[in-house]
Amino acid sequence: MSATFTKGMARNIYYGGSLFFILVFLALAYHTEKTIPERTNADQLTEAVVRGKHVYETNNCSGCHSLLGEGAYFAPELGNVFYRRGGEDGFKYFLPAWMKAQPTGVPGRRQMPQFNLTDQQLSDLTEFLEWTAKINTNDWPPNIEG
Amino acid sequence: MSSQNLFKFESQKVAKPYFVFALMLFVGQILFGLIMGLQYIIGDFLFPLLPFNVARMVHTNLLIVWLLFGFMGAAYYLIPEEADRELHSPKLAIVLFWVFAAAGVLTILGYLFVPYAKLAELTGNNLLATMGREFLEQPLPTKVGIVVVALAFLYNIGMTVLKGRKTAVNVVLMTGLIGLALLFLFAFYNPENLSRDKFYWWYVVHLWVEGVWELIMASILAYVLIKITGVDREVIEKWLYVIVALALISGILGTGHHYFWIGAPGVWLWVGSIFSTLEPLPFFVMVLFAFNMINRRRREHPNKAAAMWAMGTAVMAFLGAGVWGFLHTLAPVNYYTHGAQITAAHGHMAFYGAYAMIVMCIISYAMPKLRGIGEAPSNKAQVMELWGFWLMTISMVFITLFLTGAGVVEVWLRRLPESGAAMSFMDTQAQLMIFYWLRLIAGVGFLVGLICYLWSFKKSLQVAKDDRPAPLPAESV
Numbered sequence: 097m098s099a100t101f102t103k104g105m106a107r108n109i110y111y112g113g114s115l116f117f118i119l120v121f122l123a124l125a126y127h128t129e130k131t132i133p134e135r136t137n138a139d140q141l142t143e144a145v146v147r148g149k150h151v152y153e154t155n156n157c158s159g160c161h162s163l164l165g166e167g168a169y170f171a172p173e174l175g176n177v178f179y180r181r182g183g184e185d186g187f188k189y190f191l192p193a194w195m196k197a198q199p200t201g202v203p204g205r206r207q208m209p210q211f212n213l214t215d216q217q218l219s220d221l222t223e224f225l226e227w228t229a230k231i232n233t234n235d236w237p238p239n240i241e242g
Numbered sequence: 243m244s245s246q247n248l249f250k251f252e253s254q255k256v257a258k259p260y261f262v263f264a265l266m267l268f269v270g271q272i273l274f275g276l277i278m279g280l281q282y283i284i285g286d287f288l289f290p291l292l293p294f295n296v297a298r299m300v301h302t303n304l305l306i307v308w309l310l311f312g313f314m315g316a317a318y319y320l321i322p323e324e325a326d327r328e329l330h331s332p333k334l335a336i337v338l339f340w341v342f343a344a345a346g347v348l349t350i351l352g353y354l355f356v357p358y359a360k361l362a363e364l365t366g367n368n369l370l371a372t373m374g375r376e377f378l379e380q381p382l383p384t385k386v387g388i389v390v391v392a393l394a395f396l397y398n399i400g401m402t403v404l405k406g407r408k409t410a411v412n413v414v415l416m417t418g419l420i421g422l423a424l425l426f427l428f429a430f431y432n433p434e435n436l437s438r439d440k441f442y443w444w445y446v447v448h449l450w451v452e453g454v455w456e457l458i459m460a461s462i463l464a465y466v467l468i469k470i471t472g473v474d475r476e477v478i479e480k481w482l483y484v485i486v487a488l489a490l491i492s493g494i495l496g497t498g499h500h501y502f503w504i505g506a507p508g509v510w511l512w513v514g515s516i517f518s519t520l521e522p523l524p525f526f527v528m529v530l531f532a533f534n535m536i537n538r539r540r541r542e543h544p545n546k547a548a549a550m551w552a553m554g555t556a557v558m559a560f561l562g563a564g565v566w567g568f569l570h571t572l573a574p575v576n577y578y579t580h581g582a583q584i585t586a587a588h589g590h591m592a593f594y595g596a597y598a599m600i601v602m603c604i605i606s607y608a609m610p611k612l613r614g615i616g617e618a619p620s621n622k623a624q625v626m627e628l629w630g631f632w633l634m635t636i637s638m639v640f641i642t643l644f645l646t647g648a649g650v651v652e653v654w655l656r657r658l659p660e661s662g663a664a665m666s667f668m669d670t671q672a673q674l675m676i677f678y679w680l681r682l683i684a685g686v687g688f689l690v691g692l693i694c695y696l697w698s699f700k701k702s703l704q705v706a707k708d709d710r711p712a713p714l715p716a717e718s719v
Contacts (some may be wrong), residue, residue, distance in 0.1 A: 097258075101480070103476055103480040103483060104477075106484045106487065107410070107483045109483070109484075109487045110483045110484075110487035110490070113487050113491040114487070114494070116489065117490065117495055120494075120495060121495055121497070123424060124495075124498075124509065125441075126308070126402040127505055128441060128501070128506050128510075129438075131506075131507040132435060132441070132505065133439050135437065135479040136435055136436070136437045136509065137508075138435060138620055140435065142366060142571065145434075145466050146434045149372060150432065152374065153362075153371065153432075154358065154362040154363075154367060154371075154373060154374055155374070156296075156299065156358040156374050157294045157374070158374065158375065158376050158378065159294065159295025159298050159317065159358075159379075160293075160294050160298075161627075162581040163436075164581075165434075165503055165504055165581030166438065166504070167376055167581075168293050168294075168295070168298055168376070169582060169585070169586060170298070171667070171669070172666075172667035173581060173667065190675065199289070199290070202286075203286065203569045204284055204285055204286060205285045206286070206294070206668075206671075207285060207286045207289045207290070207293070209289075209293050209295075209490065211359070228487070230714025231436070231437055231505040232339060232505060233503045233504065233581075234502060235503055235504055236503035236577060237503075237580075237581075238578060238657050238658070239578060239657070239659065239661040239664045240661040240662075240664070241656050241657075241661070241665065241666055241670075242667065
């Protein structure tokens with residue numbers, strides 16, 4: 097690098113540039129905060145949904161599954177599983193039955209552990225995944241398979 | 243050569259246990275990685291003894307913890323020399339080593355032997371729920387322990403810098419480490435709203451690996467280059483500032499590429515795409531930096547292996563973080579690739595190139611001195627180390643290529659077709675087996691490379707013994 101561009105100038109760009117973009121980032125974060133309630137239907141964020149999120153976390157579901165594309169890629173996406181597995185009419189029956197049937201024990205196939213969730217926990221998890229499926233995700237995932 | 247001449251300050255020695263323990267955890271990380279590689283093919287391998295989710299948590303958490311040990315070792319080694327004074331408290335550094343090592347081992351044992359829900363219940367997760375989010379799976383006491391260790395560590399090296407000489411290297415390193423500790427505090431914030439939770443979760447994850455960790459990486463690289471090339475510090479520090487400026491200018495708003503599909507507003511589609519397109523730049527400049535400085539070297543440092551790690555980490559970070567990151571970072575592309583194997587491909591090469599390799603770079607430079615062997619290990623030991631370097635690096639290139647292949651086919655089958663025509667997740671996985679087999683073979687190659695690398699430490703010790711010069715007559719009296 098040429099001698100006219102000094103270390104002091106590089107340092108000032110580092111401090112000034114970082115500070116500027118931190119401020120822009122915080123402004124955008126403020127904007128996000130303002131829009132999240134509407135985009136996530138926060139009025140439908142019930143106690144059951146909150147408990148369901150807790151069930152999702154304390155059983156380390158994200159150790160195999162992705163949720164809105166984040167987590168592990170070993171098992172299906174769950175952000176839209178509500179629509180894929182029964183929707184408004186069927187999902188609340190599908191999920192508890194599915195969870196109780198695990199593991200399938202099919203040789204060589206990926207197995208989901210039996211988590212021994214209570215009926216209340218299964219119901220909460222169902223509510224959480226239904227609420228999650230209705231978040232405005234800019235139309236992601238591209239199709240029902242997630 | 244007596245060990246007093248090898249490094250300037252006695253307290254630099256506290257780095258040694260950090261480096262040794264980091265490499266032990268690295269071995270564990272690779273073994274669990276191989277288990278998961280096999281579970282990707284034989285789905286019920288080790289089930290229910292070791293379900294995939296547990297193996298993955300161990301694999302990723304070991305990675306994070308061994309890198310943290312490596313960063314701390316690097317700081318303890320280079321801060322006294324840069325500050326031109328002894329470490330504020332070597333005793334504290336040793337105490338912290340044992341606290342952090344014990345916390346790390348207990349956490350891993352907890353993952354392996356206690357069902358996760360039970361672990362959460364036992365460790366106070368019902369009081370403050372922080373667990374069960376990717377990479378932040380640690381129980382509450384572990385998270386608190388990380389904060390305590392980080393604060394005491396920052397106090398120790400901070401006092402050293404404050405009382406000593408301030409250089410660009412130690413100031414940038416301090417900034418990176420303080421940022422690391424501050425951003426980790428978001429690990430304690432777990433909002434009830436999933437979108438908000440994800441939004442702040444990335445403050446830890448993205449602003450670590452694509453933000454402050456780059457400061458840590460660049461400053462360690464600058465330190466090693468000053469030492470092995472003898473190029474004027476002014477020149478090297480100017481490059482360092484340019485690199486970290488580019489890293490933060492691109493990386494802070496680059497966080498937006500994680501906000502496309504989690505419920506955050508559409509403005510992020512533009513901000514994330516534009517700024518993350520700039521994110522390869524700091525890594526590209528790092529490549530120019532490493533090669534330029536080594537070409538313009540003013541001394542022939544005997545440690546060729548350390549120079550190889552310095553060039554290697556820049557190149558592989560550019561490929562893994564820069565190129566493979568850019569491949570899927572534009573919103574219209576990411577719409578199809580988000581949450582598929584391409585992300586895994588990028589993650590593997592980026593972490594190896596940027597962070598595993600920079601830690602091995604400082605270890606390569608510092609360990610011969612810390613062990614009293616000399617400026618560099620013997621040629622034989624360096625050849626073995628370079629076998630490790632090439633085997634691990636080439637294996638990682640293949641792991642990345644095979645996962646990319648898997649990801650492209652996965653997107654083709656599951657994401658591109660319309661609902662109804664698209665293949666289900668599990669049916670798609672069945673189509674990817676050839677890639678997973680090849681990835682597993684490359685993973686075994688990586689393990690062989692790691693064994694060569696570790697073997698080189700033993701070799702340097704053997705040779706050091708064999709080649710020890712006969713005692714001078716005056717000494718033998």
